[in-house]
Amino acid sequence: MIKVVKFSRSLIFVGLAGLIYLGTKYLTIQTIKCQVDDSACPPDVFAELSRSYGQNVYKVSPPELEEKLLKADFRLKSVKVGLRFPLTLAAELKTRIPVVQIVASKNLFKGLLVDAQGRIVAEREVAGLPLIIWSEISSFLPGQDLPRDLVLAIPTVNEIYSLFSPDSVEILNETIIFYLSEKTKVKYPLAGPADKLVSLQLWMNQARIKNQPAPSEIDLRFNYPVIKN
Numbered sequence: 081m082i083k084v085v086k087f088s089r090s091l092i093f094v095g096l097a098g099l100i101y102l103g104t105k106y107l108t109i110q111t112i113k114c115q116v117d118d119s120a121c122p123p124d125v126f127a128e129l130s131r132s133y134g135q136n137v138y139k140v141s142p143p144e145l146e147e148k149l150l151k152a153d154f155r156l157k158s159v160k161v162g163l164r165f166p167l168t169l170a171a172e173l174k175t176r177i178p179v180v181q182i183v184a185s186k187n188l189f190k191g192l193l194v195d196a197q198g199r200i201v202a203e204r205e206v207a208g209l210p211l212i213i214w215s216e217i218s219s220f221l222p223g224q225d226l227p228r229d230l231v232l233a234i235p236t237v238n239e240i241y242s243l244f245s246p247d248s249v250e251i252l253n254e255t256i257i258f259y260l261s262e263k264t265k266v267k268y269p270l271a272g273p274a275d276k277l278v279s280l281q282l283w284m285n286q287a288r289i290k291n292q293p294a295p296s297e298i299d300l301r302f303n304y305p306v307i308k309n
Contacts, residue, residue: 107137111168117175125149125173129161132169140169149173154223155201176201180234181209184218186248192217198231200224210241211248229254233270236277240268243281255301260284262294269301276300 109132114121121129128149132140142161149159149171157176164170176195181204183191191204200222220226233256237249240258249258256268266280280300287294299306 107167108134109137109140109167109169110134111166113164113168113170114173115171116173121171121173125153125171128152129169129171137163137167145171154199157195157197178202178209180212180237182212182214182217184213184215186211186213186250192220192222194226194234196234198226198228198234200226210237212237213248213250215252229270236268236270236272236274239274239277243277260294263296264294265297267297267299267301272300280305 112126112129112133114126114129116122116125129145132145140163142163145161146159149161150156155175156173158174160172162170176197176199178193178201179196180194181191182194183189183204189204192200193202193204193209194200200220202222214230225231230251233251236256240246240249240256244258244260246258246260249256251257251270254270256270256272258266258268260266262284264284268276280298284294293309295307295309297306297308299308
């Protein structure tokens with residue numbers, strides 16, 4: 081009885097060794113699939129993934145490929161690489177989408193596009209995004225990240241555009257400056273909560289209903305608004 085058990089274990093060992101050998105020899109990457117957002121994979125990314133073609137599946141490391149692709153292109157927000165049946169290496173990439181554009185001066189067209197995480201993804205090419213005037217942007221380049229305080233201000237800028245649709249906003253000395261349609265200058269704290277903006281909108285609507293003259297300036301950087309007529 082003991083001999084039978086030993087013989088069975090030997091067969092199992094030989095079988096596993098055979099499977100490992102066959103896997104090492106024949107289980108190689110035969111197909112590369114890649115998609116960026118909803119489009120086809122760009123040639124440079126596909127070329128990098130194609131280096132794994134013909135390699136054994138046990139030697140291909142999806143995490144290493146993900147890290148390499150993210151480092152190679154600062155415009156990528158996320159990369160997911162995995163092995164798929166049968167013998168397929170599949171990659172799904174997401175690019176960073178700009179949400180604001182920043183220029184050093186309102187008179188300058190040249191500027192940079194920035195995503196929600198503060199990564200500068202490209203030079204300014206499109207219109208329609210919230211426009212931020214910040215004099216220090218001229219020292220930044222695509223691929224770099226904005227200072228944390230400016231990153232935290234991006235949602236506030238988007239909220240300002242959503243509520244008031246100004247031509248632009250300016251960031252100066254920890255302050256966001258913009259103008260209402262009535263030419264009222266508004267000063268807002270760089271890290272200010274959105275509820276102050278909603279209160280400002282309600283106050284301006286009430287002032288219009290009552291035919292009150294628009295003030296020349298509203299300063300919301302303090303606990304209570306400072307209004308100048």
